[in-house]
Structure formats: C-alpha cells, structure tokens
Amino acid sequence: MTTYAALLRGVNVGGGRKLPMAGLRAVMEELGHTGVRTYLQSGQAVFTCAHGDEESLAAGLTEAIGGRFGLDVDVIVRDHGYLRAVVEACPFPAAGLEGRQLHVTYFSAPVDAARFAEVDQEVYLPEEFRLGDRALYLYAPDGLGRSRLAASLSRPRLNKGVIATTRNWNTVTKLAELTA
Template structure:
C-alpha cells in the first residue's frame, strides 16, 4: 500500500466549485481509499491505495468528483516520495522567504517540453523569480502571490502542461501528513 497526495485545482475559490473536504473524505473512504485525510479547503487529500499507477488514481478521483459534484476538477496525484523530492530540490532556501509565504510550488502533471521551458525561462517579471524542473516550477514572489504576474494559469499556458500551485507551508504540511 502506497501513500499519495492528491492536489485538486481550482476548488472552493470565490464560491466556485465548492467541495466540503469532510464530504469528499467520506466519498473516498466509500470507494476503498484508505487512511484518507484532507488539509485545508483548497483541495489537498492524503490517502493510501493499492493502485501503483498515479494516472489511474487521477482519473478515478476526477471521475468521482464529476459524478458526485457535477463539475470537472483537474487532479494531480503524487506519491509521498515525489512530494519529498520536490521539497528537497527547492532552490529557494531563505528562511524569511519560506516563513513569509513568498515561495510557491507549481506542481506539474508531466514534464514540459524543453522548448516550452525555454520560452517561460526567457520571460521575467519584476519581484518574481522562477526555476523550472521536470516536476515543478519553483516560484519566488517577493510581493506575495496575490500581486504576482507569473500565475498558475500563465505557467500552464507557457509550458502547455496542467499544474496546480501550493505554498511552502502547505507542501511541508502535506509531506508531514503523508508520513504520519
């Protein structure tokens, strides 16, 4: 049995695509997911499964949400080791930045093409820096995400891959919860 973290994109934002995490947790438990835990309302689910293929799990979760809530939600599933690896490779180590919500992780569904990464790398915004890897775009927003120009949607369009963004504190908490 393997531990996974599902990252749902775009739920419970400004009253759109509302999903109560407690209800979702119960739904997953009925579908034979085990050790189901959720973290905050932005769509973070930790669970265990016998399934080894994260793509199958993504599809299963996507279908469950579509059937039970009647809207589509992009789902990324990573195993606990992948989340740890993403955190370990974070190039932004400044403790003040980490503590003050200036570091973000744009978790990628798949590796972007090199030419798309090159295009994104060539664009710069004042007070924002990014590092692109095959699994994650590490983003430092000196003024916070609310004022950032380099948004999740922007990154998805430039890289031509699905992604969802979490801050450092959330990623750390997900890793911690996956280990419990």
Template sequence: MATWIALFRGINVGGKNILPMAQLKSDLEALQLKNIRTSIQSGNVVFDSAAKSAASLTAKISLAIEQQHGFRPQLLLIKPDELREAIVSNPFAEAISDPKTLHFFFLATPPSDPDIQSLENAKSASERYQIADNVFYLHAPDGIGRSKLATNAEKHLGVVATARNYRTVEKLASMVAGDGSMG
C-alpha cells in the first residue's frame, strides 16, 4: 500500500459542489481506499491505496464522486515525498512566520512554457514567486484575496494547479505523519 494526498479543488466553496468530509470518506472507503484521513471541510485527504498510477486513481475517484453526487471535482494526487520536497524546497522560508501569506500551487505537470511576462505583469510590488518542478510558490504579504497573480497563475503557467497556504501544507504533512487530527 502506498500513501497518497488528494487535493480536491472547488468542493465546499461558495455553496457549490457540497461534499461533507464524512460522505467523501465513505465514498473513498467504497473504492477500497484505506486509512482515510480528512481535514475539516477543506477537500484535503490522505489515504492508502494499492494503486500504482496517480492518473488511474484520480479518474476512479472523480468518476465515483460524479456518480454519487452529480459533479466531477478537479483532483490532484501527490505522494508524501512530493509534499516533503515542496516544503524543503520552499524559497521563501522567512514567510512561514505568517503562513497565510505563503501559498504552494501544486501543479499537475511542470509548466513547459509558462508566460513569465504575464506572471510579472500580474505581480504586485510586494509579491514574490518561484516555479520549481511541480510547485509554483507565491509569497503575497498583502494577502491572497486581491492578488492578480494568484488569480491568474494557472492561466499564465499553462497547467492545472491547486493552491494551499503554508498552514494547510503543514497540516497535510502532519496528517501524512499520522499526528494530524481528522475532521
């Protein structure tokens, strides 16, 4: 069995695609996934599976949710070593003291031709970013809510992405280690 981290995008946001974590856990158990841990209503799940392929497992989970709940969520699966590498490679270590300002955009694939000029044009004077393999790091000290860079990062990178702030990334690492609380 291997451990996987599921990063769901667009569930339980703005009253759309409502999927309580207890129901999601039940749906995943029906797929023979084991040791399922969820975090509040966040759409973050850690579980064990005998599956070897992220692509086939993603398709299986998305299809099951669509069949049970009538919508197909975007889902990105990563392995614990990818999460650890993202944390270790964080280029803005000083920003962890204010974790809500530091965001990790996990990317489905490394961007092959990111539009750097558009990223630069969207960036505010206080923002910093870096692309490293499958992660786009964004430090937005003035907040993420009004950040044009955060809003347009996926488009300018040219790949599917889902973002988590540093506090959530830490929580996921804790869940993988087995000492995170379950929601």
C-alpha cells in the first residue's frame, strides 16, 4: 500500500466552490481508498491505495467529485516520497521563516525555467522563487495575499497546460508528515 496526498485546487476558499470534507472522504472511500483523512477545509486529503499511479488516481478523483458534487475540480496526487523530497529540497531557510512566508506551488507535470523567463525577479525583491521537481518554492515575506510576485507567477500563460495549486509551508510539511 502506498500513502498519497490529494491536493484539490480552489475548493472552500473565498466562499466559493464549496466541497464538504465529509463528502470528499466518502467519495474517496467509494473509490476504494483506505485510511482517508482530510486536512483543513481547503482541499487536502491523505489516503492509501494499493493500485494506480498519481495521474490516474487524480483523474479518478476529479471525475468522482464532478459526478457527486457537480464541481470541476483539478486534483494533483503525490506520494509520501515526493512530498518528503519537496520538503528536503527547499532552497529557502524554512526553519527560520513563518509558514505564511513560504509556499510551494505543486504542478501536475514538470515545468522548466524557460516558462518563467519573462518574470524579472529583481523587480520583486525581497520576494523570490525557485523551481524544484514539479514544484515552485515562493518566499513572500509579507505573505501570499500581499505578494506581487505570486500574482505575477499565477498568470494563466505561465501555467498553461499544467494544473497548479499552492500550499503554505505549514501545510506542505504537515502533508509530508501525514503521508509517512
């Protein structure tokens, strides 16, 4: 059995796209997943599964959520090894930062530096970003809500062809812990 985290994009934030976590757990259990737990209300679930790969598990969950709740929700599924590697590869001094200052954007597929070449990081200092394995690390000292760099990085043309969903550092580390 492999333990995974499902990251749902854009649910239960800002008063829109309501998805009850109890309903999400029920849908996941109906799909045959075991040990299903949700974390917070903003679209994270941890589960175990003996079959499937990350992409097919995400697609199945997207389809099941659409069928049950009528919502078109993008889902990224990642296993514990990947989540732990993201934490370990953090290019910023995470231990010295508040969780609201450091974020990870998870991508559904690899992205290369050329995709973000038009973003002049000097303009946004002290905010910074670095790319990792299907992830982007964002240091935003005043938080995500005030980040000019985050707004620039979320432009549709920069994320074209991939699903992208962002979590603060507290959630990033907690998901790695919960999937262990």
